[in-house]
Amino acid sequence: MSQPIIEFKNVQKRFGDTTIFDDFSFKVEENEIVSIIGPSGSGKSTLLRILMTLEGIDGGYINVAGESLWHMLWNDRYVPASNKHLHKMREQLGMVFQHFNLFPHMTVKRNITEAPMRVKGLSRQDAEESAEALLELVGLADKAESYPNDLSGGQKQRVGIARALAMRPAILLLDEITSALDPELVDEVLDVIRNLAKEQSFTMLLVTHEMYFAREISDRVCFFDKGKIVEEGVPEDIFSAPREERTQAFLNAYLGQ
Numbered sequence: 001m002s003q004p005i006i007e008f009k010n011v012q013k014r015f016g017d018t019t020i021f022d023d024f025s026f027k028v029e030e031n032e033i034v035s036i037i038g039p040s041g042s043g044k045s046t047l048l049r050i051l052m053t054l055e056g057i058d059g060g061y062i063n064v065a066g067e068s069l070w071h072m073l074w075n076d077r078y079v080p081a082s083n084k085h086l087h088k089m090r091e092q093l094g095m096v097f098q099h100f101n102l103f104p105h106m107t108v109k110r111n112i113t114e115a116p117m118r119v120k121g122l123s124r125q126d127a128e129e130s131a132e133a134l135l136e137l138v139g140l141a142d143k144a145e146s147y148p149n150d151l152s153g154g155q156k157q158r159v160g161i162a163r164a165l166a167m168r169p170a171i172l173l174l175d176e177i178t179s180a181l182d183p184e185l186v187d188e189v190l191d192v193i194r195n196l197a198k199e200q201s202f203t204m205l206l207v208t209h210e211m212y213f214a215r216e217i218s219d220r221v222c223f224f225d226k227g228k229i230v231e232e233g234v235p236e237d238i239f240s241a242p243r244e245e246r247t248q249a250f251l252n253a254y255l256g257q
């Protein structure tokens with residue numbers, strides 16, 4: 001069997017006295033689409049932020065594409081890998097955030113071209129050509145010169161997706177990308193991800209509350225609670241519940257409440 005593209009092994013993570021992961025192990029295979037669903041505060045975002053190297057870990061190890069993500073064991077202590085290694089690993093990962101995190105003082109196009117030029121050393125012309133193609137892909141070809149504040153939430157998030165894709169990541173991390181949107185704007189963002197899932201082959205790890213969507217596009221839906229994957233696969237009856245009751249039904253089913 002091929003090596004997983006993401007592997008957490010016995011990972012520990014604490015914030016002060018609060019333990020988020022005690023002994024967390026989890027694998028994602030190359031080109032797999034995995035959704036993570038779970039209660040608020042259970043550590044789902046932390047999982048993605050650790051992968052994106054926005055948070056460190058307190059124990060265990062994480063491999064991405066066969067290489068240690070950013071901690072190396074040296075004389076029984078965890079030390080950060082070099083900045084060079086960190087950059088190399090980060091290039092494989094793209095993340096889309098719940099609150100978009102676009103640079104407000106840059107045009108849409110510049111939001112997308114900045115990292116490929118600075119981090120990957122792409123020429124302006126190549127970066128702009130790629131940005132234009134990505135804006136076309138997310139249905140915003142006419143917004144290249146607009147500023148984020150002139151866009152709707154759904155449009156901002158589609159720019160966020162284009163920005164993540166501009167780095168040509170092997171792995172795309174999506175952190176509740178529709179949670180900050182008005183309900184009528186959710187579908188335009190999910191449609192972009194649906195198309196990506198259908199047409200491109202890369203690995204996606206999503207944290208989402210959109211359970212139908214998760215089931216539709218994922219190879220695996222995982223339920224995450226108290227720092228552990230407690231079950232994989234979502235039972236059918238969860239999806240027959242009315243939309244607003246679905247999350248609760250799901251949680252109740254797994255927490256035995």
Ligand SMILES: Nc1ncnc2c1ncn2[C@@H]1O[C@H](COP(=O)(O)OP(=O)(O)OP(=O)(O)O)[C@@H](O)[C@H]1O
Nearest residue numbers: 015016018020038039040041042043044045046047
């Ligand atoms: N930088 C931080 N410093 C201290 N505590 C943190 C930090 N980041 C997260 N936490 C805490 O860790 C726990 C897990 O947070 P996380 O955001 O990963 O949960 P989540 O499952 O994504 O929740 P939600 O669905 O509400 O976004 C929470 O109790 C949160 O308050």
